Amino acid sequence: MTPELHRIGRVSDVPLFEGRSVTLAGRRVAVLRTPDGFHAIDAACPHAGGPLADGIVADACVTCPLHGRRFDLRTGAELGGHPGVTVHEVVVRDGELWLRLAPDTLPLAA
Amino acid sequence: MRGRFGAPLSTLGARGLGTPLVASEAMNRVLVIGGGIAGQAVCERLRERDPDVPIALLCKETVPPYDRVALSHLLAGETSRDELQLRPLEWYADHDVDLRLGAAVERLDPDAGLCALADGSALAFERAVLCTGSDPLLPPLPGIDLPGVFAFRDPADCDAIAARARSARHAIVIGGGLLGLEAARGIAGLGCPATVVHLVDRLMERQLDEGAAALLLEAMRELDVAVRLDTQTAALVGEGAVSGLLLADGSVLAANLVVISIGIRPQVALARAAGLAVERAIVVDDRMVTSHPRILAVGECAQHRGVVYGLVAPIHEQAAVAAATLTSGTGAYAGSVQAAKLKVMGVDLVAVGDATGAREVLAADAAARTYRKLVLDADGRAAGAVLLGDTRGHELLLDHVRRGESVADPLDLLRRASEAGAADLPDGAQVCNCNGVCKGAIVEAIRARGLGSTQEVVAVTRAGAGCGSCKPLVRELLAIERGGAGEEPAYLCPCRKRTREDLGALVRERGLESVSELMETCGAGRDCGACKPGLAYLVSQVRENRHREERHARFINDRVHANIQNDGTFSVIPRIRGGVTTPAELRRIADVAERHAVRMVKITGGQRIDLLGLRKEQLPAVWEELGMPSGHAYAKAVRTVKTCVGTDFCRFGLGDAIGVGIELERRMEGLYTPHKVKSAVTGCPHNCAEAYVKDIGLVAVEGGWEIYVGGAAGATVRRGDLLDTVADGEAAIRLALAFLQHYREQGEYLERTYAWVERVGIAAVREVVLDPAGQAELLERYAIAKAAADPDPWLERHDPVHPKQFAELDSEPEPLTPIDIVLAGAGGGR
């Protein structure tokens, strides 16, 4: 069953090349903005829980602020071969941000 | 049917398997058993020689191969656990190596070409390479199993030792070899006094002669490592956990942490059960083949011509030979010259080959604690060298020993070695002993791949990726290759190969005002984004702070003006100039800390106060209530000016350290710099404010002030260079500001003054900063930049750059309430 879309905020809440996080169904998700649009991935870095929404964002990746692991925003893969993160879906409608958790993700504790 | 390895296989006779296994399995597969440095090296060399042969790497451990050598650095806290991994997981996929973790081989049937794994499965192979390494040797002493007694072999040992060192009152390391000393120093560095207990009468007796061992002993003692020689342990004692060592002479040494480091025990059980010839280790011939033609052995589990090596350089040589044997049958190994380097910061020691011999020449200076000895054999050929305190040219000496070169004038060779630079080394000279990389390979990689920074060279060649001690030489080779007299700095944007100079010129020439414009113009910062903070500094510096500030280019610390911590919370350090505060200010800090239930209030090493563990949403309210400006403790910016009490109070005071310090801090604060800048002003050469080891340090002397620059006492310790001596405090401040501006304009991003001054030389700095005209221009540019700098970014609490600057999508910043209202509202009777 595909999870539903939830409204999580406005487009203007996330500046270009930055990220902000939100909890949905018990799961903390980082929403990041690039020139291509919005991306959503798990908020916690698999390494030591670093807040990925606070990372430095480039055209298609984000770097964890704690120890510099880097994740591809389209696939969630860690670019150095370490474990990656789950990618979720963001939809923009009338200036508002909507989030759908990836279908295979069970809610995790925040 | 012909094996893919041609000739050698024919000696196997009939394959004699006939089992159904082979039909579906890759029967020409090479199994590498054991994922240590040896197993990894065999896979790499084999894959280089044959792109197709199926390779499976079976690892008993559940983590991918890691760098055991670096465990000493891990214990010393100089690296982290995940930096140890030799190759990222991608590497195995890219190189088609079937990496199996947690796959312990239980039985091996060489004739059948089969092995059984612990999980009950079986694997067929054509050839297998045993790389099972060794276990630590543990003496059968009573009490050896007590809690608190550890070996020093894997990351779990490191964690356990480090954890215990934090609470133990005293630690003992049994064994005064290379590893034991490194363990002891690591433990002492964690704040736990350590004693090395050694059986024989000198340290590292296998690598050192008496003279060097005696000097090493002194050096270790200075690093707070005590040493007891000629001491035999009879038992480990303790109730429930180890509490000490019972010595053979009946006395007891107290210790609640004991590390055993007396040697290794090659892992031969699997080989022995398979019927292979085993002596001290698995016996191999010059092709690295064991007594069974199908099985090879490499690394610490192998014994070649009677020698078992316990170092990585021989492992790399053996792995290359094994790969040659497997692919062409032509491998030939003649043994390795052993070269050991001690990885203890502050003690430079290299021992190559024999420490004593028929003829020895020595250049030693007891006062400077240097010892340089060259050993020749009876035929006058180089056979060994011991270098302590001054290890210059060890690569050249190692090369002579390796090639067994005749040395007509050994003293002259020693002298030449101490002058030998990278250029004088032959191509075959091994630069990186850990990963077995010679000069020729490094130079070729630099040329062929156009490498531009030391970082890149290390990543590509792996020279310098082990213990790291050869990195300076790698850097030197790079500088020579790039034809620059000086060191070629790393790219500010490595993805687009853009240097600071290139990018600065673009900003100037095109009149760019922001990082985005720079990104659009040349692509810097778009790929990985790591250089964006560097670009942000560059743009602000070139445009003298009249740039367009963009927060996406800043690290999170500079978006919220606080330092991010391990759990994603932040710390707040207000400016307390010169470390001088007032009772009222302290009371206010205390109130804020209580009101916000701050997790910890801490006096910092920078003479100020830290409120730790605040959420992003709390920051504006905390700042408002504090009513103090930002201390910039989170930024690459001017940080602290530490002071001592000086002439205000001290009976030795020669200058007004507090007054000058506070004034210096006011004049510098708010400015961003290539890396952080910490200063101190101290009232006399007793140096209570530690001015000799600061980026900028002012020391009051009889009749004036000395200005020191480029000092450090962090990860690097360096005494600052004396820039000049001037008559009064104002002149000292002006000189400090001119120096600061020069550094702001010339330093590479993330290059501290200690590295910058070291790189360009104090003479070059003096030339610019002490020249009256040059100084005046620097001060003018400084004044312009300072006037446009934001003195207190914490004021953004009133005027955030973005509504969500201090909040997430589902949170809001806490409302601001000035502290007096807070206190009045609380009804506190103050």
Ligand code: SRM
């Ligand atoms: C708070 C403080 C420790 C303390 O409790 O005393 C501290 C805390 C941190 N230091 Fe420090 N340093 C603190 C004084 C020092 C000092 C002593 C001093 O300033 O006199 C040094 C040695 C002097 C020096 O800077 O060289 C020092 C040398 C370092 C270094 C090594 C720099 C080097 O190149 O040698 C780092 C790592 C770095 O900069 O890359 C570092 C990095 C850090 C960071 C910022 C690590 C980080 O990036 O998160 C720490 C923040 C912890 C946190 O959770 O907030 N800290 N650090 C001190 C704050 C001083 C202040 O009031 O601003």
Ligand SMILES: Cc1cc2nc3c(=O)[nH]c(=O)nc-3n(C[C@H](O)[C@H](O)[C@H](O)COP(=O)(O)OP(=O)(O)OC[C@H]3O[C@@H](n4cnc5c(N)ncnc54)[C@H](O)[C@@H]3O)c2cc1C
């Ligand atoms: C703290 C420390 C510091 C050191 N410093 C230096 C230094 O500065 N310079 C230097 O040259 N050397 C140094 N050494 C020595 C160097 O690390 C070793 O010589 C080298 O790592 C040995 O590599 P290896 O692959 O032969 O063995 P190992 O690293 O022991 O690897 C063998 C692997 O095989 C696995 N294995 C064993 N049996 C099986 C089986 N049946 N099935 C599957 N897998 C199996 C083991 O689990 C292990 O992972 C240091 C060693 C230590 C511990």
Ligand code: SF4
């Ligand atoms: S505060 Fe400084 S010394 Fe302490 S852990 Fe952090 S960086 Fe290391």
Ligand code: FES
């Ligand atoms: S927590 Fe993300 S890199 Fe360490």
